[in-house]
Amino acid sequence: MKVIVDLNKCNDHGQCVYSAPEVFSLNGRGELSFRDEARDIYVSDQLDESLRDALEEAADICPMQAIEIEG
Amino acid sequence: MAGVVVVGASLGGLRAADALARSGYSGGITLVGDEPHQPYNRPPLSKEALLEAQDFDAIRLRSSAKPGTVSLVTGVRAASVDLGRGLLFLSDGRELAFEGLVAATGLRPRALGIPKPSAGVVVLRTYEDLVRLRSELATVKDVAIIGAGFIGCELAASLTQLGYRVSVIAPENVPMLRPLGEELGAALMRHHLRAGVAFGLERLPVAIEGCERPERVVCNDGSSFEAQLVIEAVGSAANTEWLEGNGLDLSDGILCDERLSFGGDGRFLAVGDVARFPNLAFDAVPRRVEHWGIAVDTGRYAGKALGRLLSSGEVSPAFTPMPAFWSDQFELRIQSFGIPGLVTDASEIRVLEGDLDGEVVVGYHRDGTLVGVVLVGFAQSHMKYRAAVAESLEAAAGASS
The missing domain is CATH 3.50.50.60 (FAD/NAD(P)-binding domain)
Structure with missing residues (x-):
């Protein structure tokens, strides 16, 4: 399972951080920390299946609907 | 089945x-x-x-x-x-x-029961409403928005950014009064004013005048606002x-x-x-x-x-979420946690950090409990203040049980 974030859609609301703090965090500027490592589209490494519920919640609660779960 | x-x-x-x-x-x-x-x-x-x-x-x-x-x-x-x-x-x-x-x-959306022309008066709730609004915008310069809640204020910001002359008309003395309180509403209003939004507050529209399309909105204090398009954002x-x-x-x-x-x-x-x-x-x-x-x-x-x-056949525990909402107006991100609208006593609404004319965090207290926070900016502090509300609510629940 991977998580994909469209960083052009993402508006740094940070709601994902409450749902899946193991995966999402904000940097010191209050931006999604994936912005420090990717432009346009962030694709995670393979993630543990135990995170699925939390990631689904994060995808549901994203105001910009920028998070997708693959696999 | x-x-x-x-x-x-x-x-x-x-x-x-x-x-x-x-x-x-x-x-x-x-x-x-x-x-x-x-x-x-x-x-x-x-x-x-x-x-x-x-x-x-x-x-x-x-x-x-x-x-x-x-x-x-x-x-x-x-x-x-x-x-x-x-x-x-x-x-x-x-x-x-x-x-x-x-x-x-x-x-x-509710519509006002006041005289109005048959075209050029719209609401915004559905995608069809947006399509209609866009086509109406193609031919106008002045837009009046009736209602100063979040949707009215977001529309005012968006349309001002798109180059329209926007007036917001509402009975309250500041925009977003009920959810945010007077001080923060006034601060956000100053921001809108600097960006060029006109406000007609503490008055009620009594008629939208014009033959086929609006020409102006006339209010109960005799004032009027030029508009070829009127958006009603007066609640639901x-x-x-x-x-x-x-x-x-x-x-x-x-x-x-x-x-x-x-x-x-x-x-x-x-x-x-x-x-x-x-x-x-x-x-x-x-x-x-x-x-x-x-x-x-x-x-x-x-x-x-x-x-x-x-x-x-299993019954679930009660639903006790942490409410949160956001609003984007001009370059401002307004983020709320808890229920700020529970607090109407102005002395219980206090600036926790920053200042009202820039980035600010406002706390809303009820009987000593922090029941809501609203942050304008301070993106890096969202988690901290959300946790502060949750902890304060838990402490209050612990004390009363």
Whole structure:
């Protein structure tokens, strides 16, 4: 399972951080920390299946609907 | 076979159907919506979709249910329901039997009962409303927005950024008074004023004058505002008519218990802004909550709770979410946690950090408990203040039990 974030859609609301703090965090500027490592589209490494519920919640609660779960 | 029917195919209904499907419920799930579209996201209608001329694909909501587990019926309204017999009657004459029901029919915008021309006066709730608004905007320069709530203020910001001359007309003395309080509302108003928005506050519109299209909005104090387009953003009414005749309290949305169920039966739940429920993390007063996030949270809770009840007879714990909402106006991100609107005593609303004319954090206190915070900017502090509200509520609950 991977998580994909469209960083052009993402508006740094940070709601994902409450749902899946193991995966999402904000940097010191209050931006999604994936912005420090990717432009346009962030694709995670393979993630543990135990995170699925939390990631689904994060995808549901994203105001910009920028998070997708693959696999 | 009687499965579950979710009535209302917007955010709350979709999330309820998704969560029910993911719970493994196998009795059949039907999602019924009166709009001709697949479920879509409404907040961008007053912001990104308007500013960036996004098309429907950009605002479509994805479903997390396995394909084939939820049947979507669009363009059909729920006409009535018989809860006792478990039958839903649709506007196209069909009947759907159910063992569980989720009411997610949301709100519709109110319109003012004042004289107005037949064209050039619009509301904004649906994608069709946005398409109409865009086509109306093509021929106008001056826009009057009636109503100074979040939608009115977001539209004022978006349209000013697009180059229109915008006036906001409302009875309150500052915009966003009820949810944010007077001081913060006044600070945000100064921001709008600097950006060029005109305000006509503490007055009521009495007529929209013009022959075929608006020319001006006339108010009860004799003032008038030039406008070739008028947007009414004066609040909403709950879509509950279809539930009448079942002995329910529908006086302001659907009265629910702390598990979102209504009619005294855990198999009937309401979600989204049509549900009036007590959030026991705050108190026992049932309230409707018109936040995007509550549509998601109630939907997820209801789908899961219903799946659990129908599969194993198990009753879920009470629904006690942390409410949160946001609003984007010009370059400002306004983020709220908790229920700031609970506090009306100005002395209980205090700046916690920053200052009102820049980035600021405002705290809303009730009986010594921090029941809400609103942050303008301070993006890096969202987590800290959300946690502060949660901790304060927990401490209050611990002290009273």
